[in-house]
Amino acid sequence: MTGPRYTPLAAGLPATVPFVGPETPERALGQRLRARLGANESVFGPSPGAIAAMAQAVAEAWMYSDPENHDLRRAIAAHKDVAPENIVVGEGIDGLLGYLVRMVTAGPDDHIVTSDGAYPTFSYHVAGFGGTLHKVPYRGDAEDPGALLTKAAEIDAKLIYLANPDNPMGSWHSRNVIEEMAANMPDGTVLVLDEAYGQFLPPGDLPRIDASSPNLIRFRTFSEAYGMAGARVGYGIGHPDLIGAFNKVRNHFGMSRVSQAGALAALADAYLAEVIESVASARVRIAEIATTNGLTALPSAVNFVAVDCGGDGAFAKSVLSGHRRLRRRDRVQTGHRARALRVFGEQTVL
Amino acid sequence: MTGPRYTPLAAGLPATVPFVGPETPERALGQRLRARLGANESVFGPSPGAIAAMAQAVAEAWMYSDPENHDLRRAIAAHKDVAPENIVVGEGIDGLLGYLVRMVTAGPDDHIVTSDGAYPTFSYHVAGFGGTLHKVPYRGDAEDPGALLTKAAEIDAKLIYLANPDNPMGSWHSRNVIEEMAANMPDGTVLVLDEAYGQFLPPGDLPRIDASSPNLIRFRTFSEAYGMAGARVGYGIGHPDLIGAFNKVRNHFGMSRVSQAGALAALADAYLAEVIESVASARVRIAEIATTNGLTALPSAVNFVAVDCGGDGAFAKSVLSGHRRLRRRDRVQTGHRARALRVFGEQTVL
Numbered sequence: 001m002t003g004p005r006y007t008p009l010a011a012g013l014p015a016t017v018p019f020v021g022p023e024t025p026e027r028a029l030g031q032r033l034r035a036r037l038g039a040n041e042s043v044f045g046p047s048p049g050a051i052a053a054m055a056q057a058v059a060e061a062w063m064y065s066d067p068e069n070h071d072l073r074r075a076i077a078a079h080k081d082v083a084p085e086n087i088v089v090g091e092g093i094d095g096l097l098g099y100l101v102r103m104v105t106a107g108p109d110d111h112i113v114t115s116d117g118a119y120p121t122f123s124y125h126v127a128g129f130g131g132t133l134h135k136v137p138y139r140g141d142a143e144d145p146g147a148l149l150t151k152a153a154e155i156d157a158k159l160i161y162l163a164n165p166d167n168p169m170g171s172w173h174s175r176n177v178i179e180e181m182a183a184n185m186p187d188g189t190v191l192v193l194d195e196a197y198g199q200f201l202p203p204g205d206l207p208r209i210d211a212s213s214p215n216l217i218r219f220r221t222f223s224e225a226y227g228m229a230g231a232r233v234g235y236g237i238g239h240p241d242l243i244g245a246f247n248k249v250r251n252h253f254g255m256s257r258v259s260q261a262g263a264l265a266a267l268a269d270a271y272l273a274e275v276i277e278s279v280a281s282a283r284v285r286i287a288e289i290a291t292t293n294g295l296t297a298l299p300s301a302v303n304f305v306a307v308d309c310g311g312d313g314a315f316a317k318s319v320l321s322g323h324r325r326l327r328r329r330d331r332v333q334t335g336h337r338a339r340a341l342r343v344f345g346e347q348t349v350l
Numbered sequence: 351m352t353g354p355r356y357t358p359l360a361a362g363l364p365a366t367v368p369f370v371g372p373e374t375p376e377r378a379l380g381q382r383l384r385a386r387l388g389a390n391e392s393v394f395g396p397s398p399g400a401i402a403a404m405a406q407a408v409a410e411a412w413m414y415s416d417p418e419n420h421d422l423r424r425a426i427a428a429h430k431d432v433a434p435e436n437i438v439v440g441e442g443i444d445g446l447l448g449y450l451v452r453m454v455t456a457g458p459d460d461h462i463v464t465s466d467g468a469y470p471t472f473s474y475h476v477a478g479f480g481g482t483l484h485k486v487p488y489r490g491d492a493e494d495p496g497a498l499l500t501k502a503a504e505i506d507a508k509l510i511y512l513a514n515p516d517n518p519m520g521s522w523h524s525r526n527v528i529e530e531m532a533a534n535m536p537d538g539t540v541l542v543l544d545e546a547y548g549q550f551l552p553p554g555d556l557p558r559i560d561a562s563s564p565n566l567i568r569f570r571t572f573s574e575a576y577g578m579a580g581a582r583v584g585y586g587i588g589h590p591d592l593i594g595a596f597n598k599v600r601n602h603f604g605m606s607r608v609s610q611a612g613a614l615a616a617l618a619d620a621y622l623a624e625v626i627e628s629v630a631s632a633r634v635r636i637a638e639i640a641t642t643n644g645l646t647a648l649p650s651a652v653n654f655v656a657v658d659c660g661g662d663g664a665f666a667k668s669v670l671s672g673h674r675r676l677r678r679r680d681r682v683q684t685g686h687r688a689r690a691l692r693v694f695g696e697q698t699v700l
Contacts, residue, residue: 002537003564004592005508007456013598021603023416036413045412054408054608061404061580061612062395063386064573066373091441091604098601106357121603128599158355187352214353223414230411230607242354248363249478251448253371253471254441256606257580258404262411 009107009130018120040167040197040304042227044278047271050228050262057261065257072260075267076235085240086211088247091254093196093219093234098125099249100192100217100236104158105131113152114161115143117168119194122161131158141298141306142171145181153186160185163194165201170300178207185215190242193218196234197302199225199276205301214239222259224303225275226266231259279303295319359457359480368470390517390547390654392577394628397621400578400612407611415607422610425617426585435590436561438597441604443546443569443584448475449599450542450567450586454508455481463502464511465493467518469544472511481508491648491656492521495531503536510535513544515551520650528557535565540592543568546584547652549575549626555651564589572609574653575625576616581609629653645669 022036046054069089077084090096101122104110107130114122116135126133134155136147143166152160162181165172178193185191195218198206210216217238223229233255236243266272286305287297296308309316372386396404419439427434440446451472454460457480464472466485476483484505486497493516502510512531515522528543535541545568548556560566567588573579583605586593616622636655637647646658659666 003589004454004540004595005538006453006595007460009456010453010595010598015594015597017417017597017602019417019602021414021417023420024418027420039414041414042412045409051408051411054411055405057580058401058404058408058608058612059395061401061609062392062577064371064389064391064579065582067367067369067371068374070373070377091601094603095601103356103360104354106359110357188355190354227412229414230407232415232604232606239353244365245354245356245360247365247367248360251441251445252367252369253444254582254604256582256609258408258608259411259606262408 013128018124037304039229040224040302041229042224042275042279042303044275045227046231046262047227047266047269049269049271050226050266053265054231054258054262057258060261061257063257064253065255065260067252067255069255069260072233072264073235075264079267080209080237082209082211082237083240086237086243088236088238088243088250089255090234090236090246090250092223092232093194093221094121095232095251095254096219096234096236096246097122097192097194098128099246101125101129101131101159102249103245104190105129108132111155111157112159112161113148113155113157115148118143118161119163119167122192122194138169140171141169141308142166142173145173145177149181149184149186152189156186157189159190159192161192161194163196164207165197165301167197167302168304168306170298170302170304170306172201172205172301175205175207179210182207182210182213182216189215191216195219196221196224199272200279200303201301209237211237212239214241217242222263222266225272225279226263227275228259228262228266231262232256233259233263363478368474387654389579390574390652391579392574392625392629392653394625395577396581396612397576397616397619399619399621400576400616403615404581404608404612407608410611411607413607414603415605415610417602417605419605419610422583422614423585425614429617430559430587432559432561432587433590436587436593438586438588438593438600439605440584440586440596440600442573442582443544443571444471445582445601445604446569446584446586446596447472447542447544448478449596451475451479451481451509452599453595454540455479458482461505461507462509462511463498463505463507465498468493468511469513469517472542472544488519490521491519491658492516492523495523495527499531499534499536502539506536507539509540509542511542511544513546514557515547515651517547517652518656520648520652520654520656522551522555522651525555525557529560532557532560532563532566539565541566545569546571546574549622550629550653551651559587561587562589564591567592572613572616575622575629576613577625578609578612578616581612582606583609583613 022033026033072089073084073087076087110131112126112131113134116137134151136151148160182191217236219236221234283300283305290297290307298306309319372383422439423434423437426437460481462476462481463484466487484501486501498510532541567586569586571584633650633655640647640657648656659669
């Protein structure tokens with residue numbers, strides 16, 4: 001008896017996944033890793049208010065969450081000074097990126113632009129819906145807005161993906177650069193601005209929110225600065241037409257009720273400022289560790305620090321493997337790119 | 351400046367949603383509804399063990415959940431006497447149905463069969479991925495396996511959707527009927543057996559699990575009997591090839607870590623049997639209420655009872671509108687089909 005008849009697209013997709021969780025090597029090694037650094041989770045955790053709200057909400061887990069995410073969207077909108085119609089909430093930015101790619105991608109004639117080395121889950125979705133992905137190189141240690149725009153015009157892209165600040169490098173562009181890029185999008189091309197780490201940008205560098213542009217969608221998350229990666233709450237900010245279109249395809253009952261409660265509480269308390277300050281201090285400490293060990297910490301506007309080891313990938317790996325040569329209590333793990341190690345100090349991993 | 355260029359499929363999708371949550375009429379009315387009956391949530395709630403596990407896990411919400419759902423899949427597999435490779439976990443059955451439909455549906459030449467009046471979220475996914483949906487009528491108050499099979503053969507269907515027990519009627523088929531249907535699937539047609547309410551089936555009526563069939567996938571959930579609808583944990587049981595294919599398209603980091611912990615704890619405790627017993631008692635009470643009021647309760651193998659009012663939709667609605675004529679503390683709400691009211695007694699709604 002023959003089984004499922006997959007679409008040619010589904011049949012041809014690789015079984016590889018964008019990210020492997022730390023639990024996988026832990027199971028392979030039979031021991032806990034000393035730190036979970038690969039996904040930039042925040043060891044500062046959720047705010048006490050968010051923890052309390054989630055703990056209280058677990059007894060209400062018999063109820064589905066409100067599929068309109070009404071209260072959370074209204075709270076986010078007030079926080080960002082936009083209307084609730086400008087906000088879509090989903091199962092992390094990952095889930096929302098999938099819905100967005102799906103809405104504009106029917107096959108290989110749909111072209112999408114990203115950077116070579118940028119967030120792999122976005123690329124996973126483009127492959128998953130059969131679009132043609134074009135990659136432009138980083139310029140130095142940062143994504144290159146000019147190259148992204150040039151490539152998009154050349155191949156008539158439907159989407160340009162740009163993370164600001166960038167993961168995995170931690171680099172960022174000034175407000176002016178991003179605002180100018182958004183203002184110069186080709187007709188019919190949407191700038192997908194992934195601001196998962198936006199809260200860590202230096203004051204004044206966060207671009208103004210223009211929720212009236214039909215060619216811009218910004219993504220934020222409770223995963224990083226809010227310390228709630230495991231809650232899976234991301235959101236998009238954009239024009240009401242585009243935001244409304246998500247309702248045609250999203251999993252309306254996909255949100256955890258406990259997570260909704262946690263996100264609502266996280267927005268309402270002042271803990272975020274403390275985390276941002278602690279992360280800033282930790283970045284200084286990490287840079288010191290790098291310098292002390294003859295390595296170069298890159299400037300960072302995120303909750304991790306990429307460290308340039310000055311050699312090739314093999315050399316970077318040797319620094320990792322020989323991490324006991326670093327001072328006691330320092331921790332090292334490879335980042336997404338071979339030449340950059342991400343070195344974390346005691347303030348972030350303990 | 352022109353905005354997004356949607357695919358023709360996405361542009362043509364309706365903005366309607368399969369289900370409206372109770373929060374929507376509550377906001378419109380400006381008051382809380384006296385009961386939430388539309389989605390068959392369990393007022394018995396999660397088990398004390400699951401509540402404790404979730405409450406403990408909220409402080410760990412800074413970590414992403416294990417994207418492989420390793421521990422939960424292993425526990426479910428042990429519980430069902432299959433291998434972990436037979437289990438895929440996702441954001442509710444709703445999310446998993448979407449992934450499944452996506453994998454076999456490229457356009458209108460992909461045909462899928464369901465019943466007219468059956469679970470609308472499945473139909474939503476078929477529309478969302480552009481497949482052609484064929485509906486066969488209920489036979490009496492139940493989905494009709496013979497008609498589903500005949501239609502599937504006629505139009506060379508890739509999927510047949512069957513809920514057993516059925517929502518919204520609460521009816522069910524004996525083990526033999528389902529096993530025979532599964533054994534007689536046309537080549538290349540997959541039976542999508544939605545067993546969201548499977549735990550409520552009379553002992554002996556739950557079909558044997560044949561995880562080696564390439565043409566069968568069964569879906570279960572922690573939403574109903576386990577009382578964890580708001581946690582969003584569903585799973586599929588099937589052949590490792592089909593189960594593995596979900597890894598090509600799913601949102602690997604889509605699960606809430608708190609929900610994972612709750613589901614794991616829920617599997618480990620004995621609370622489920624109590625809930626099943628309480629639900630059985632409540633069904634008897636609800637049937638009594640129907641009889642007392644001159645209505646007919648349909649046999650039910652779920653956690654709700656459909657009540658046949660004996661007239662047309664307008665008459666059923668008049669029963670609903672005039673529900674104060676029912677005995678004090680009884681509650682009435684329309685089901686998904688006009689002629690069936692779902693009447694709930696104090697044991698389920700208080």
